[in-house]
Amino acid sequence: MQLTPGEEQAMRRRLVDAGLALYRAGGLEAVSFRRLADATGISHTLPYRYFADKDALLAAMRCTCVRAFEQVLRESVVAAAPAAAHIRSFAAAYVGYARRCTADYLLIFTTEQPSPARYPELLAARQAPFELAVVVVQATIDAGLLVGNARLVAHQFWVTLHGLMTLYTANQLVHGCTVDELLEPLLGGVMAANAGAHGSQSVEEVS
Amino acid sequence: MQLTPGEEQAMRRRLVDAGLALYRAGGLEAVSFRRLADATGISHTLPYRYFADKDALLAAMRCTCVRAFEQVLRESVVAAAPAAAHIRSFAAAYVGYARRCTADYLLIFTTEQPSPARYPELLAARQAPFELAVVVVQATIDAGLLVGNARLVAHQFWVTLHGLMTLYTANQLVHGCTVDELLEPLLGGVMAANAGAHGSQSVEEVS
DNA sequence: ACCGTTAAATTAACGGTGTTCAATAACGAC
DNA sequence: GTCGTTATTGAACACCGTTAATTTAACGGT
Numbered sequence: 001m002q003l004t005p006g007e008e009q010a011m012r013r014r015l016v017d018a019g020l021a022l023y024r025a026g027g028l029e030a031v032s033f034r035r036l037a038d039a040t041g042i043s044h045t046l047p048y049r050y051f052a053d054k055d056a057l058l059a060a061m062r063c064t065c066v067r068a069f070e071q072v073l074r075e076s077v078v079a080a081a082p083a084a085a086h087i088r089s090f091a092a093a094y095v096g097y098a099r100r101c102t103a104d105y106l107l108i109f110t111t112e113q114p115s116p117a118r119y120p121e122l123l124a125a126r127q128a129p130f131e132l133a134v135v136v137v138q139a140t141i142d143a144g145l146l147v148g149n150a151r152l153v154a155h156q157f158w159v160t161l162h163g164l165m166t167l168y169t170a171n172q173l174v175h176g177c178t179v180d181e182l183l184e185p186l187l188g189g190v191m192a193a194n195a196g197a198h199g200s201q202s203v204e205e206v207s
Numbered sequence: 208m209q210l211t212p213g214e215e216q217a218m219r220r221r222l223v224d225a226g227l228a229l230y231r232a233g234g235l236e237a238v239s240f241r242r243l244a245d246a247t248g249i250s251h252t253l254p255y256r257y258f259a260d261k262d263a264l265l266a267a268m269r270c271t272c273v274r275a276f277e278q279v280l281r282e283s284v285v286a287a288a289p290a291a292a293h294i295r296s297f298a299a300a301y302v303g304y305a306r307r308c309t310a311d312y313l314l315i316f317t318t319e320q321p322s323p324a325r326y327p328e329l330l331a332a333r334q335a336p337f338e339l340a341v342v343v344v345q346a347t348i349d350a351g352l353l354v355g356n357a358r359l360v361a362h363q364f365w366v367t368l369h370g371l372m373t374l375y376t377a378n379q380l381v382h383g384c385t386v387d388e389l390l391e392p393l394l395g396g397v398m399a400a401n402a403g404a405h406g407s408q409s410v411e412e413v414s
Numbered sequence: 415a416c417c418g419t420t421a422a423a424t425t426a427a428c429g430g431t432g433t434t435c436a437a438t439a440a441c442g443a444c
Numbered sequence: 445g446t447c448g449t450t451a452t453t454g455a456a457c458a459c460c461g462t463t464a465a466t467t468t469a470a471c472g473g474t
Binding site for chain 3: 209210250252256
Binding site for chain 2: 027028029103106109110111112113117123126127130151152155156158159160161162163164166167170171172173174175176177181182185186188189190191192193194
């Protein structure tokens with residue numbers, strides 16, 4: 001009765017999909033092995049043959065969402081023809097995903113405790129979208145529109161987009177400020193801070 | 208045997224403090240009414256006389272942390288003498304709190320589901336720190352170092368700091384990039400994006 | 415000083431959860 | 445068909461949030 005790797009993987013995906021359905025419908029506390037069992041017609045202890053524990057299932061669910069997120073970002077990159085539009089297209093895709101798939105976006109980035117690096121697979125999966133940002137920034141640098149270290153600049157964009165959409169998805173942009181109002185000046189700011197010697201303007205220089 | 212308002216408030220704070228101790232020691236899932244009872248020597252149902260349910264206790268814990276956070280930010284504001292240094296001082300206080308009190312910082316801003324605005328008291332408490340940012344930005348505008356709408360610009364700083372420290376506290380700044388490396392160009396970028404006509408540089412102008 | 419009322423606090427209980435483990439059922443090999 | 449391996453199940457444990465019933469303690473009136 002040995003399970004083939006294909007069957008095992010199929011069962012894993014089935015459990016992950018069912019878990020995601022529960023999560024999207026009722027939040028994190030709605031996903032339990034019992035409910036998952038009722039939804040898929042298996043017993044509530046079967047998941048233990050495919051995942052070490054519930055946290056492992058959640059990590060797999062997070063990985064699935066991360067990969068979908070990565071796919072959205074990747075498509076935005078190949079779609080933008082001129083290098084100058086890459087960053088705008090990338091940012092629009094990032095914002096669009098967080099708006100459309102708010103629950104999934106939260107699942108990707110939400111972490112309760114400052115966890116001591118369990119689930120290295122999840123850490124690796126989360127790296128991929130960022131690496132896309134690095135590629136986009138590098139292309140912009142190559143086009144002569146930005147200067148500096150691509151990873152450092154990509155990090156600035158990443159931090160900015162993450163801050164904006166994390167606050168948005170948590171309903172903490174409540175002062176009559178919209179995402180669209182903020183996105184433009186924020187992107188412009190990061191561009192300006194890395195646009196070369198004449199465009200750069202640090203805090204000290206201003207003050 | 209009527210409880211005086213003072214006694215009731217004292218008990219509430221006692222429970223909140225014990226809950227925070229449990230949370231800081233073992234994360235969110237370590238705070239339960241049973242453990243809280245063992246830690247404080249009361250029965251595990253007594254908290255229901257002071258809080259509607261566990262979520263209400265968590266909200267109160269969050270409020271407590273938010274107010275401590277607000278206090279840290281407020282002290283940074285009065286400490287900085289020249290208006291030009293206000294934003295730097297404010298940002299340093301923000302970053303310092305998130306580094307020192309990582310768990311508390313996470314407790315403040317972490318929200319699982321896009322909750323439908325339960326606990327308006329928490330929402331109000333979270334507003335206060337942002338209002339401090341508005342004050343700081345307004346002072347900088349008054350000093351002639353920035354232009355534009357204070358709330359909009361404050362939002363940009365708020366988004367930036369939130370993105371930076373949220374990624375940091377979640378251990379997602381892993382590419383050899385430090386908070387200090389990123390803070391300076393990020394602040395400079397927001398400054399540049401709102402430094403008046405000559406300093407502003409939107410994405411389109413660059414491209 | 416006693417008692418009845420009222421509120422505080424505890425105990426008991428219910429349904430649900432993650433997790434473990436012994437028992438069962440299904441399959442391939444011979 | 446039988447055996448042995450293995451996937452799957454069901455029962456059980458400890459813990460959780462929550463509710464209801466029960467006990468305990470404090471207070472005012474007489």
